[in-house]
Amino acid sequence: MCGIVGYLGKSRAAPILLEGLRKLEYRGYDSAGIATIESTGDLRVERSVGKLRDFEATLPLDELDGLVGIGHTRWATHGKPDKANAHPHIDSSQSVAVVHNGIIENHRDLRRELTNLGHNFRSQTDTEVIAQLIEHYLHNDVPLHDAVRTCLNRLEGTYAVAVLSRHAPKEIIVGRHASPLVIGVGNEETLVASDVPAMLQHTKNFIVMQDGEMARLTNNHIDLITLEGEPILREAEEHPWDADMAEKGGFTHFMQKEIYEQPRAIADTIGERTTTLSSRFTLDELSEIDGKLSGINRAIILACGTSWHAGLVGKYYLEEIAGIPTEVDYGSEHQYRKALVDNNCLIIPISQSGETFDTLAAMRAAARGGGPVVAICNVLGSTMAREADAVVFTRAGLEIGVAATKTFSSVLAVLYLVATHLGALRTSISSEECSTLISNINKAPTLLEQALKQESTLESLADKFHNVLDFLYIGRGINYPIALEGALKLKEISYIHAEGYPAGEMKHGPIALITDEMPVIALAPQDDVYEKMLSNIEEAKTRDGLVIAIGFEGDSVLEGQADHFVPMPNCPRLLTPIVLSIPVQILAYHIAVQRGCDVDQPRNLAKTVTVE
Ligand code: M6R
Numbered sequence: 001m002c003g004i005v006g007y008l009g010k011s012r013a014a015p016i017l018l019e020g021l022r023k024l025e026y027r028g029y030d031s032a033g034i035a036t037i038e039s040t041g042d043l044r045v046e047r048s049v050g051k052l053r054d055f056e057a058t059l060p061l062d063e064l065d066g067l068v069g070i071g072h073t074r075w076a077t078h079g080k081p082d083k084a085n086a087h088p089h090i091d092s093s094q095s096v097a098v099v100h101n102g103i104i105e106n107h108r109d110l111r112r113e114l115t116n117l118g119h120n121f122r123s124q125t126d127t128e129v130i131a132q133l134i135e136h137y138l139h140n141d142v143p144l145h146d147a148v149r150t151c152l153n154r155l156e157g158t159y160a161v162a163v164l165s166r167h168a169p170k171e172i173i174v175g176r177h178a179s180p181l182v183i184g185v186g187n188e189e190t191l192v193a194s195d196v197p198a199m200l201q202h203t204k205n206f207i208v209m210q211d212g213e214m215a216r217l218t219n220n221h222i223d224l225i226t227l228e229g230e231p232i233l234r235e236a237e238e239h240p241w242d243a244d245m246a247e248k249g250g251f252t253h254f255m256q257k258e259i260y261e262q263p264r265a266i267a268d269t270i271g272e273r274t275t276t277l278s279s280r281f282t283l284d285e286l287s288e289i290d291g292k293l294s295g296i297n298r299a300i301i302l303a304c305g306t307s308w309h310a311g312l313v314g315k316y317y318l319e320e321i322a323g324i325p326t327e328v329d330y331g332s333e334h335q336y337r338k339a340l341v342d343n344n345c346l347i348i349p350i351s352q353s354g355e356t357f358d359t360l361a362a363m364r365a366a367a368r369g370g371g372p373v374v375a376i377c378n379v380l381g382s383t384m385a386r387e388a389d390a391v392v393f394t395r396a397g398l399e400i401g402v403a404a405t406k407t408f409s410s411v412l413a414v415l416y417l418v419a420t421h422l423g424a425l426r427t428s429i430s431s432e433e434c435s436t437l438i439s440n441i442n443k444a445p446t447l448l449e450q451a452l453k454q455e456s457t458l459e460s461l462a463d464k465f466h467n468v469l470d471f472l473y474i475g476r477g478i479n480y481p482i483a484l485e486g487a488l489k490l491k492e493i494s495y496i497h498a499e500g501y502p503a504g505e506m507k508h509g510p511i512a513l514i515t516d517e518m519p520v521i522a523l524a525p526q527d528d529v530y531e532k533m534l535s536n537i538e539e540a541k542t543r544d545g546l547v548i549a550i551g552f553e554g555d556s557v558l559e560g561q562a563d564h565f566v567p568m569p570n571c572p573r574l575l576t577p578i579v580l581s582i583p584v585q586i587l588a589y590h591i592a593v594q595r596g597c598d599v600d601q602p603r604n605l606a607k608t609v610t611v612e
Contacts, residue, residue, distance in 0.1 A: 001075035001606035002087075002101040003027035004181070005198050006162040006172045008219040009189025013069030014061055018052070020191070020198035021073045023246050025052050026400050026600070026607040027101075027194060028075025031086035034059075035097035036066030037169040045097055047072075047086040051601070067219075070162045070172060072099035075606040078107070079124035088164070089128040091135030092120045096165045098134070100127040101194055102158035102179040103611050110154070130161060144168035145216040145223075148175065152214060153227055158357075158611070160209075162192055175214035175227070179610050180355050180383065183207040183215060183222060185236040190217045195379075195608075197398050200243040205236040208381040239380065245398040253599045255401035255493070259585050260452060263445040265406040266578070268395035269413045274438050281434050283421040285392045292372040292389075294425055296346040299326040302334055302362040303350040304609070306404040306488060307411065311350050312481035313577045314415035320574070321419035321437065323428035331358035332612075335365045343370030348418070351375075352399060352407040353608040354382025361612070363387070376414050378407050392418055401600045402607045403493050405585045408485065409448070412578045416441055440572045444579075450569040451582035455590075457566055458583055461548060462590030465519050471496060472513065473584070474503040474540075475523035476533055482523055482577050486584030493602050494592035503536035514545040521587070523580050524551040524558055527573040537561055550583050 003024025007013045017034045025032075032055035033047025044064065048055045052073060072087035079085035088097040104110070107126035110133060115121065119132040130151060137147035144165050152161070152175045160179035162172055174181060174192050184191035184199035184206055191199040192215075196206060207222065209215065213232060216223040224232040251257035273283060286293060299318055301311035308330055315326040324346070329339070331349075335358065341347065349363040354377035363384065367373050375388035378396050385391045394410035420437045423429035429437070465471075471490055475483035484500035491498050501510050503522070514520065520540050524533040537547050538561065549562035552570045559565040566583050592599045 014064040017071035030081035036069035105157035317419035322422035331362040334362035341369035354384035489588035
């Protein structure tokens with residue numbers, strides 16, 4: 001995690017670094033800092049503990065006139081979140097500054113070696129060894145980029161680094177191994193950052209660095225080389241996102257804005273893929289590997305967090321639409337078990353960021369079995385997108401709120417399309433069924449618009465229940481994953497304990513928890529398990545449970561049975577998880593707001609988990 005940024009150009013670097021860090025704060029917010037080369041030639045380092053706004057409050061911005069600089073926003077791994085451990089880290093002679101995202105696994109050995117050589121360490125971080133090691137190699141006439149290259153070749157673990165030194169005041173040296181890093185190519189200015197949004201104010205042209213690469217950046221030149229020193233030729237590519245996406249656009253929080261963007265996100269995700277509606281629906285992204293796809297006999301979905309919940313819905317789609325037996329595994333679990341994945345198994349890693357460490361590790365482990373890898377992610381150029389055999393991108397646009405919302409529903413839409421493509425390819429659905437499925441998913445944007453109209457009902461429920469200690473979410477079948485997702489949303493942004501449970505399992509234990517102080521959110525659209533859900537709700541009511549039911553509008557039976565009712569538009573069964581994700585997101589959002597929580601930057605979290 002952590003976000004890094006660098007700038008060289010004609011403008012003062014410090015304000016640009018701050019602006020970039022603002023766009024990267026979703027990656028961590030334990031501390032922040034910048035280093036610049038001032039007009040005097042001095043290396044100046046400023047840093048502080050806490051969020052970026054705390055750093056800005058202490059920063060003497062007007063004093064900083066350097067045109068070159070690097071910055072960092074931290075999610076602490078090694079060393080507690082205090083000022084000494086905040087980046088940039090500097091060497092003993094205070095001539096080299098380093099910002100880093102990742103974990104240096106051999107930092108203890110290097111620290112011991114460098115301490116014996118007389119280097120003076122000031123922090124508990126793994127990163128400081130990089131600054132000290134560069135200092136060690138930066139002697140006599142060795143240029144900065146060579147010293148950095150020698151240093152990087154000694155590191156074990158993961159890193160994206162940017163290095164600044166007063167010995168080379170007009171350049172920044174960067175390197176990448178298993179943590180994302182992108183170079184922005186501007187007009188007489190060059191930027192570098194963990195992610196594209198930090199640079200969109202300045203350029204739309206980017207070079208995505210790959211593992212084992214480093215670069216020497218000046219304001220008008222980029223030397224991209226391997227860690228062995230071999231030159232690499234790679235042109236910059238234009239990115240479709242624009243700077244407005246990183247603004248709140250009148251909403252109070254990014255999360256709220258992103259919830260409201262869902263009709264547009266789903267429309268863009270399904271849009272051009274389904275407009276040429278024919279009886280044999282095809283996803284262009286998959287057509288090149290159709291040969292491999294027609295031979296598979298099962299699938300495994302790999303993901304973490306919210307993406308894993310999307311994967312659970314994907315299991316229903318793949319089994320029901322495409323007739324493919326499907327397993328869903330956590331990235332963090334899959335890589336450490338002896339999973340039986342052969343070349344007849346379709347591997348579907350799901351990741352909004354495309355950079356989640358555990359999902360990437362699981363994808364690589366599963367891919368060793370030889371089966372085709374079809375990734376679903378939201379970020380172009382991400383590691384997952386580059387390594388998979390094929391990618392079906394969500395078109396949700398930039399998501400800044402740490403809690404995933406629009407990317408979740410967009411992944412569900414992509415999974416629906418992938419299942420329909422496979423169903424058509426394997427003729428497990430008829431051409432009429434295929435047309436119906438496609439015409440149904442095209443209704444999703446309108447359905448989501450209608451679902452969003454229930455915000456005031458959900459806000460009053462939040463008003464009533466924001467002080468309770470526990471929530472239970474129950475659902476069955478294809479909406480059981482939405483119960484899990486609703487509970488996760490509430491936990492991560494409001495810090496209320498919540499559990500998601502398959503409603504039919506309640507009587508095997510959790511029903512013992514039910515009291516009138518623990519609201520039960522029951523997801524009960526009129527689908528194939530509706531009657532069963534009514535029974536489960538009744539079981540909760542009989543034990544004094546307080547039920548908030550979310551179901552189809554006009555369902556007077558459900559409304560009569562529950563204590564509170566949230567009506568959702570009536571829709572085809574396979575679309576219910578997409579529609580019901582809206583009320584669980586809005587409820588969590590308003591509960592968190594009413595509790596005074598930092599909705600976009602919840603404690604202890606970072607949006608992209610690039611460490612194990
Ligand atoms: O970028 P990814 O989809 O791989 O991220 C996976 C999880 O870290 C992520 O979904 C996390 O659970 C969200 N904060 C949930 O809102």
